[in-house]
Amino acid sequence: MEAWQAINSVRVVREFANRPLEPDHLTRILNAGRRTGSSKNAQRWVFIAVQDGEHLRQLAAVGRYAGHLAGAAAAVALVTPDPNGPRGKSIMWDLGRAAQNMVLAAWELGIGSAPATVYDHVLAGRLLGLPAEQDCSFILSFGYPADTSELTAPNRRGGRRSLDEVMREERW
């Protein structure tokens, strides 16, 4: 799959087939995150791969829209230094770049994903065994789609603003 095709066709998948990820596929996803460029190459991230079913169901309680984690084949919890400090913008920008690499690498392998925003940081920290100075603000679900037609479905009309709305030339 060409990069552009992956970028243009990827969609959020929240319902997954009941089978684990091929080990090579999970490794590819993690390497896609690992390879990501970051500010001053600081690589301020650790990726915790969760595949145990009970652990996934527990993680689904960390946020209001995190329920998809319960049915994921694997979750990747994205852990960083505290993003509430002065470096937070840069940490989150870098982390978003890594996440997109993982999402695209997965999609090319026929694996869907959905991001979950962590609301309950205390619970996430406890479930993931995080040291006090580490934070998990986002967790990605991965899995083969329950409905494989999602892999080839056309983009929904109106799902994104038009280019005219989103871009300017030279100045605002």
Place this chain on the structure above:
Amino acid sequence: MEAWQAINSVRVVREFANRPLEPDHLTRILNAGRRTGSSKNAQRWVFIAVQDGEHLRQLAAVGRYAGHLAGAAAAVALVTPDPNGPRGKSIMWDLGRAAQNMVLAAWELGIGSAPATVYDHVLAGRLLGLPAEQDCSFILSFGYPADTSELTAPNRRGGRRSLDEVMREERW
């Protein structure tokens, strides 16, 4: 180019050939950003494409490591609502995802890129004509590499931490 190949091979390019981007190529890059998934599909971004040489040279003064903007064929200034408020983490995470999509789409077309962090937000706001409630924290340079061998150069050894260092299973 397969998505994985783009993810794995893309590198920062800071020196660019002295020719403009093909219009179709710039449009592809902007559409890659536009197509990006975001929290609640909020699409909290505007992309300002800068191609005027004098404007690019002025923008190169917004940060300590932003000099590469002066020689870019085009810059894309990423504009968002104020990321210093409570939604800032989510805004920057989404923006990083859009940036990575643009970087990968460009790379597949033989276009290099480099991110610039904005240090002087007042100057950036003035040069880009931003309303007071809008912020530009990152600007991407794009251009065909001055040294085209950069497009196919192997990854540098030691450029990224190993997978063992970066990943954990189930818990920290």
